[in-house]
Amino acid sequence: MTKSLPSVTIVRKIKAPPAKVWAAITQPKLMMQWWGPDAGPTLSAVADVRPGGRFSVVFRLLNGEEHNPTGIYQEVVPEKKVVFTWEWPGMPERESLVTFLLEPFDGGTELTLLHEHLPDEDARKSHKEGWRGLLDKLPIFLGDAEWST
Amino acid sequence: MVKYQASGMDRTFSALADPTRRHVLVRLKDEPGLSVSELARPLSLKLPGMMKHLDVLSDAGLITRTKAGRTVSVHLSVGPMREAMEWLKRYEHFWAVSIDRLVALVEEDGER
Numbered sequence: 001m002t003k004s005l006p007s008v009t010i011v012r013k014i015k016a017p018p019a020k021v022w023a024a025i026t027q028p029k030l031m032m033q034w035w036g037p038d039a040g041p042t043l044s045a046v047a048d049v050r051p052g053g054r055f056s057v058v059f060r061l062l063n064g065e066e067h068n069p070t071g072i073y074q075e076v077v078p079e080k081k082v083v084f085t086w087e088w089p090g091m092p093e094r095e096s097l098v099t100f101l102l103e104p105f106d107g108g109t110e111l112t113l114l115h116e117h118l119p120d121e122d123a124r125k126s127h128k129e130g131w132r133g134l135l136d137k138l139p140i141f142l143g144d145a146e147w148s149t
Numbered sequence: 150m151v152k153y154q155a156s157g158m159d160r161t162f163s164a165l166a167d168p169t170r171r172h173v174l175v176r177l178k179d180e181p182g183l184s185v186s187e188l189a190r191p192l193s194l195k196l197p198g199m200m201k202h203l204d205v206l207s208d209a210g211l212i213t214r215t216k217a218g219r220t221v222s223v224h225l226s227v228g229p230m231r232e233a234m235e236w237l238k239r240y241e242h243f244w245a246v247s248i249d250r251l252v253a254l255v256e257e258d259g260e261r
């Protein structure tokens with residue numbers, strides 16, 4: 001649906017079965033052990049993992065800042081797929097959308113994380129070409145060196 | 150963390166979500182200072198149509214227009230695109246680290 005808008009995709013092959021990865025993604029007790037962008041603690045996790053259910057995580061960064069992304073589960077297929085909206089309270093950012101996909105892979109799991117920025121209705125209607133092409137060109141606009149990573 | 154000027158970002162994203170406007174930006178990258186009619190010509194767009202697209206790009210801060218005599222020349226402005234890239238980079242960082250930790254967690258007590 002919004003695949004052609006800017007998005008972050010991360011794919012990882014994990015040496016653990018989908019059931020186990022699923023648990024880590026959906027059980028608050030386990031979520032609290034990994035959720036967050038640095039080694040700071042995860043302070044709370046709410047995961048009512050069913051369509052319409054609430055998602056909320058509070059984590060503290062090493063610099064002391066606390067953040068609380070929240071959202072609503074949109075789609076839940078146990079051990080295969082979970083989709084939820086994502087917003088930061090107090091920040092006027094439009095919602096974005098997070099998808100976790102789990103595929104069995106050689107005794108383990110291939111995990112795909114997709115974080116999409118949701119377009120407004122105008123953008124949704126008018127975009128026909130892919131975003132990726134544009135993003136590929138961004139380094140040209142911005143100077144190659146800075147964005148080469 | 151993941152903070153940015155939300156309304157500005159929204160404008161950037163919707164401004165960029167149109168092939169004509171992206172075409173204009175790419176041309177301006179190669180040929181800065183083109184006039185409105187020079188931009189419109191290869192797209193067989195009428196001037197008012199092109200002006201509308203330029204208004205959107207201008208509102209998003211992606212271009213600047215300067216008037217010299219009767220000619221308006223258009224230039225690229227990269228700030229907002231930089232911001233769009235920031236959005237991606239920050240989330241990339243957020244998830245890269247989180248998922249490393251997730252992997253460590255599930256692999257740690259999984260194999261032995």
